[in-house]
Amino acid sequence: MSIELANYPQPGAWDELLDANLRPRPAARLLLEYLDRLGCAELQARRASVDAAIMAMGITFTVYSDAGNIDRAWPFDIVPRTMSSKEWARIDAGLKQRLTALNLFIDDLYNAQKIVRDGVFPLEVLAGSKNFREQCRHMTPRFGVWAHVCGTDLVRDRDGTVYVLEDNLRVPSGVSYMLENRQLMKRLFPELFKASDILPVDDYPTRLFETLAALSPRDGERPVVAVLTPGIYNSAYFEHSYLAQKMGADLVEGSDLVVREDDCVYMKTISGPRRVDVIYRRIDDDFLDPEAFRPDSALGVPGLMRAWRAGKVGIANAPGAGVADDKVVYTFVPQIIRYYLDQDAILPNVPSFMCMVDAQREHVLAKLDELVVKPANESGGYGMLIGPRASREERARFADLIRANPRNYMAQPTLSISTAPTLVGDKLAPRHLDLRPFVLQSDKLHATTGGLTRVALRAGSLIVNSSQGGGSKDTWIVNAEEGNA
Amino acid sequence: MLSRVAENLYWMGRYLERAENTARFINSATQVLLDLPKDASFGWDVLLKVAGLDERFAARSPGVDEDGIMPFLIEDETNPSSILASIRQARENARTVREVLPMELWERINGLYLYARDNAARARQGRGPRGEVLSGIIGRRESIIGLLTGSMSRDVAYQCIKLGRNLERADMTTRIIDVNSAVRLPRDPALTTVATERMWMCTLNALSAYQMYRRHANVHVRADAVVDYLLKNPHFPRTVLHCLAEIEGCLSVLPEHATAMKKVRRAWRRVEAMQSNDIRPTVLHEYLDQVQSDLGEVHDAVAKQYFHLHQQHDTEQ
Numbered sequence: 001m002s003i004e005l006a007n008y009p010q011p012g013a014w015d016e017l018l019d020a021n022l023r024p025r026p027a028a029r030l031l032l033e034y035l036d037r038l039g040c041a042e043l044q045a046r047r048a049s050v051d052a053a054i055m056a057m058g059i060t061f062t063v064y065s066d067a068g069n070i071d072r073a074w075p076f077d078i079v080p081r082t083m084s085s086k087e088w089a090r091i092d093a094g095l096k097q098r099l100t101a102l103n104l105f106i107d108d109l110y111n112a113q114k115i116v117r118d119g120v121f122p123l124e125v126l127a128g129s130k131n132f133r134e135q136c137r138h139m140t141p142r143f144g145v146w147a148h149v150c151g152t153d154l155v156r157d158r159d160g161t162v163y164v165l166e167d168n169l170r171v172p173s174g175v176s177y178m179l180e181n182r183q184l185m186k187r188l189f190p191e192l193f194k195a196s197d198i199l200p201v202d203d204y205p206t207r208l209f210e211t212l213a214a215l216s217p218r219d220g221e222r223p224v225v226a227v228l229t230p231g232i233y234n235s236a237y238f239e240h241s242y243l244a245q246k247m248g249a250d251l252v253e254g255s256d257l258v259v260r261e262d263d264c265v266y267m268k269t270i271s272g273p274r275r276v277d278v279i280y281r282r283i284d285d286d287f288l289d290p291e292a293f294r295p296d297s298a299l300g301v302p303g304l305m306r307a308w309r310a311g312k313v314g315i316a317n318a319p320g321a322g323v324a325d326d327k328v329v330y331t332f333v334p335q336i337i338r339y340y341l342d343q344d345a346i347l348p349n350v351p352s353f354m355c356m357v358d359a360q361r362e363h364v365l366a367k368l369d370e371l372v373v374k375p376a377n378e379s380g381g382y383g384m385l386i387g388p389r390a391s392r393e394e395r396a397r398f399a400d401l402i403r404a405n406p407r408n409y410m411a412q413p414t415l416s417i418s419t420a421p422t423l424v425g426d427k428l429a430p431r432h433l434d435l436r437p438f439v440l441q442s443d444k445l446h447a448t449t450g451g452l453t454r455v456a457l458r459a460g461s462l463i464v465n466s467s468q469g470g471g472s473k474d475t476w477i478v479n480a481e482e483g484n485a
Numbered sequence: 486m487l488s489r490v491a492e493n494l495y496w497m498g499r500y501l502e503r504a505e506n507t508a509r510f511i512n513s514a515t516q517v518l519l520d521l522p523k524d525a526s527f528g529w530d531v532l533l534k535v536a537g538l539d540e541r542f543a544a545r546s547p548g549v550d551e552d553g554i555m556p557f558l559i560e561d562e563t564n565p566s567s568i569l570a571s572i573r574q575a576r577e578n579a580r581t582v583r584e585v586l587p588m589e590l591w592e593r594i595n596g597l598y599l600y601a602r603d604n605a606a607r608a609r610q611g612r613g614p615r616g617e618v619l620s621g622i623i624g625r626r627e628s629i630i631g632l633l634t635g636s637m638s639r640d641v642a643y644q645c646i647k648l649g650r651n652l653e654r655a656d657m658t659t660r661i662i663d664v665n666s667a668v669r670l671p672r673d674p675a676l677t678t679v680a681t682e683r684m685w686m687c688t689l690n691a692l693s694a695y696q697m698y699r700r701h702a703n704v705h706v707r708a709d710a711v712v713d714y715l716l717k718n719p720h721f722p723r724t725v726l727h728c729l730a731e732i733e734g735c736l737s738v739l740p741e742h743a744t745a746m747k748k749v750r751r752a753w754r755r756v757e758a759m760q761s762n763d764i765r766p767t768v769l770h771e772y773l774d775q776v777q778s779d780l781g782e783v784h785d786a787v788a789k790q791y792f793h794l795h796q797q798h799d800t801e802q
Contacts, residue, residue, distance in 0.1 A: 245584035270491045270791040271740040
């Protein structure tokens with residue numbers, strides 16, 4: 001290769017683009033040949049132009065601080081991550097299977113609770129769930145679907161197996177970066193898109209709009225869909241605005257909405273109130289409606305739960321859907337799929353230990369230096385213990401936390417998550433990454449082709465969150481000639 | 486259209502126009518300065534008063550001269566009407582309403598902001614670099630108008646932007662006319678005639694109106710004729726009357742516009758009633774003040790009718 005590889009081969013980690021002998025995998029062959037022809041200088045020139053494009057397109061996330069508003073450019077690596085369409089087809093089926101089962105599960109929990117009565121899902125797990133909302137009991141939203149938008153985090157272990165790491169069912173974000181990354185790549189490498197068969201991703205806003213429109217309580221008309229944002233100070237505001245724009249929906253804040261005596265939701269417009277049929281909310285349950293949840297919330301809309309319960313407005317994701325977005329509930333997903341669908345899970349969970357089960361807890365406590373311990377309800381990597389990297393004191397502190405509240409913890413072996421070549425200086429070096437596809441469900445099911453690849457830009461780091469040195473790559477699902485990935 | 490969105494669009498239109506017109510305002514003053522006869526003097530304090538910024542400036546800096554005032558007008562972020570602050574505001578407004586704007590518009594506004602931010606300091610290096618930077622800003626801003634004109638449906642969102650733009654433009658045109666009141670001319674009548682002609686030529690140039698004036702109004706640049714043209718010509722897009730007609734057009738598309746429309750008519754009558762045979766600086770200045778306060782009332786009526794539904798977000802300047 002005229003482009004130099006640095007730190008390859010890396011022992012013990014699967015690489016998405018290169019096999020163990022550093023030969024391109026079939027889905028990556030055209031790409032790597034192309035990069036090789038391009039050469040290093042040209043690659044760096046293109047990277048400089050992508051940085052300029054990112055600034056010009058204003059794809060930033062904003063960090064608000066006392067020192068003023070700082071726009072940080074979205075960190076982006078120009079080497080895409082590839083996967084064969086054949087492998088993707090299996091993942092696509094697995095994602096849809098998983099969300100279907102999770103929605104049946106949530107609907108059951110808020111109604112008959114058959115899965116508890118049949119002894120498949122323990123009552124104590126339900127009782128300990130922070131995200132179970134009493135206010136949602138005995139509700140069945142349209143199609144029995146609660147989680148309409150799901151971001152499922154996938155990782156690949158050293159033997160090539162793809163695991164589900166977690167299901168984000170509250171307000172998953174990142175899809176706008178998936179779409180923008182593709183736009184950037186098309187600007188940057190138009191020749192490549194001509195030469196290879198890369199499956200498109202840009203229909204997502206249309207599919208999202210259809211998914212939401214199907215929730216409208218009024219049939220026959222073009223429904224009024226609004227994206228509810230906490231406002232410009234939210235770190236995902238760019239995405240809220242982006243999706244509203246792409247869907248032709250209204251972007252609203254809580255103060256733009258009002259629920260009147262007829263239990264309908266209205267927007268305040270220059271010609272007076274206008275009824276809203278469906279709300280794609282990007283704020284947490286807690287802040288949704290100060291009458292039903294946190295009374296001090298200034299972000300929400302008083303009476304929104306009343307309107308939803310009366311069937312006068314569709315809300316996505318439905319309030320309470322987060323009950324299945326819980327690391328301990330996660331460990332039950334294979335059983336949940338078997339119980340409702342009578343099928344084996346297509347996509348495996350990462351093997352997990354539940355601290356609430358005595359034998360498993362003892363195992364966890366004995367192996368704290370090898371395991372990753374996660375609290376049930378946190379997201380974004382907060383409150384975790386990464387055993388192999390923690391100090392003795394931290395491990396001791398976590399052992400106490402687990403003993404005090406076993407329901408709140410689960411543990412997993414430390415995975416060696418896969419890598420892909422990433423442009424570092426003038427070389428391609430391996431960096432760890434994950435994949436977040438987005439899955440939609442209302443009357444139909446849809447999954448993005450690929451998803452958002454998040455990459456840890458620091459050497460050796462496993463943390464892909466953008467707030468902690470993570471970036472992203474475009475994700476190419478490729479129709480390659482040869483079959484296996 | 487959400488009230489909050491309407492208000493943001495309106496202010497985006499206003500702030501962009503303010504940035505461009507402040508650049509034109511500075512160019513006008515600079516041109517006047519260059520052509521001033523030897524024993525005439527320029528009242529920087531009067532210039533600030535014309536811009537409506539005298540009190541704010543006095544609170545900040547004692548030195549009322551070109552070197553003190555220019556950074557204040559161009560890049561001082563504590564002056565909410567400075568070019569950079571206006572563009573930043575417009576960008577923030579645009580950011581909150583991106584979903585109703587053409588995609589590329591955001592990129593252009595962002596580009597304008599980045600240009601202003603990265604080049605504002607260069608404007609301190611003298612009149613030459615300053616003129617270049619200001620031209621760069623005016624050009625980028627014009628490309629934004631071009632994009633709006635060429636790629637945005639004439640929907641309510643468009644009308645809100647246009648409404649803000651024309652209100653601000655009418656107001657700034659009156660202020661740019663008023664720049665000349667900052668000049669104290671020598672007593673020599675022969676010199677005065679030449680100097681006056683030059684001054685008004687600068688005013689026309691600052692508003693890109695010189696050529697059109699020559700073609701459509703008067704071959705000679707005479708004070709009364711220029712003032713008359715810039716206030717009352719119905720065809721040139723920066724005259725007060727033209728702006729009022731545009732405002733009327735916008736309002737007619739918006740619901741419940743009776744009160745605001747009445748205020749527009751009032752401003753209109755005042756402009757039409759202007760007698761250009763008496764344009765002594767003090768008389769003219771007072772008259773322009775009145776037009777500005779008429780325009781302020783149009784703004785109040787618009788804000789009350791369309792934006793009041795969400796008072797907690799009121800971002801009045």
